[in-house]
Amino acid sequence: MxxxxxxxxxxxxxxxxxxxxxxxxxxxxxxxxxxxxxxxxxxxxxxxxxxxxxxxxxxxxxxxxxxxxxGVPESASPPGPPPAFQQAPRVHKGLDRLAAVRMPRSATKASLRFRPTSTKIAIVIFCEKPGSIFFSSEGGSSAGGICGPDGAPSMLADKAHEPGWLGREHEITFWVFPPDAPVVRGRSSCPARGSCDGKEVLSTPGAADRLVGKLGKRPGAWSVAAYDVPAAHALHDTAGPEEG
Incomplete structure (x- = not known):
């Protein structure tokens, strides 16, 4: 077309x-x-x-x-409290925290200072690694046990029922070791005459110190705190000294 x-x-x-x-x-x-x-x-x-x-x-x-x-922040809930082995909680089973100390590694030791207010005093140790071994000592008294993230009580708090234990300042030293540390539970595990095959019997502060020197610092944070009935006490919350 x-x-x-x-x-x-x-x-x-x-x-x-x-x-x-x-x-x-x-x-x-x-x-x-x-x-x-x-x-x-x-x-x-x-x-x-x-x-x-x-x-x-x-x-x-x-x-x-x-x-x-x-740039717009997401609506999120506020962060929760840190794990107990990083920072002992302020309240434990209805008791207030009197003092606390924390350590970032195991095979280390730290001292806890506090003044108890009642026979309900509780000394609780929290360990990052379940099955960690702890030893505690004050004066001529000592106690040991196994701890984990949920906490374990130290039997030294039972001394609150003894005359003269309340109403004065206390300083208890704690040692914490990894679960696989070469530790013998009780002297009966060793031969009657001889060594314990390189393992330590945690019965004295000297033995605990030897094991610290043998192992060196190991992974596994831990904390320990003294709890008592609510009272108007100064709160001490410190980090244990790093060694070396």
């Missing part, structure tokens, strides 16, 4: 142009379209540059959106 037919269909009431008019019109159209048939780099470059600018704008907008979202 040529131009004349199209014009006739579009304007049916107007007579179609002559053949000469159509020829001249075709010549003018061909002259205008001739440059467009040659490859043009500039329009293509212009489109590419425009697309790059648009792409950069989109990427910038996305980056700004992500940054804005990252």
């Amino acid at each position: 040529d131009e004349v037919t199209l014009l006739a269909q579009a304007v049916p009431d107007v007579p179609p142009p002559s053949a000469e008019t159509v020829a001249r019109a075709r010549a003018r159209i061909a002259a205008r379209e001739a440059p467009a048939q040659r490859p043009r780099v500039r329009p293509h470059w212009g489109w590419t540059a425009g697309a790059a600018v648009a792409t950069t704008a989109v990427v910038t907008a996305v980056v700004m959106m992500v940054s804005n979202l990252a």
Whole structure:
């Protein structure tokens, strides 16, 4: 279908142009379209540059959106208390904490100072590694046992029922060792005459100190605290000294 037919269909009431008019019109159209048939780099470059600018704008907008979202804090509940072996809780079984000490490693020792207020005094040790071995000593009295994250009581608190134990300052030294430490439970485990195959009997502070020197600091945080009935006492909460 040529131009004349199209014009006739579009304007049916107007007579179609002559053949000469159509020829001249075709010549003018061909002259205008001739440059467009040659490859043009500039329009293509212009489109590419425009697309790059648009792409950069989109990427910038996305980056700004992500940054804005990252800056909005998530609604989260406040962090809970640290584990007991890192910091002894302030309250334990209805008793207030009088004093506490904590150590970041096992095969170490620390001293706990406190003044008891009643016979309900409780001395509790918390160990990161279940089955850790502890030994405690004050003066000529000592006690040992096994501790874990849930805590274990020291039998030295039972001395609160003895006359003169209440109403004065106490300093109890604690040693904590990993579960696989070479420890003998009781002298009966050793031969009647001879050594204990390189294992220590934790019955004196000297034996505990020897084992500390033999093992060196090992993984396994621990803490120990004295608890008593609520009273107006100064709260002492310290970290044990790091050795070496």
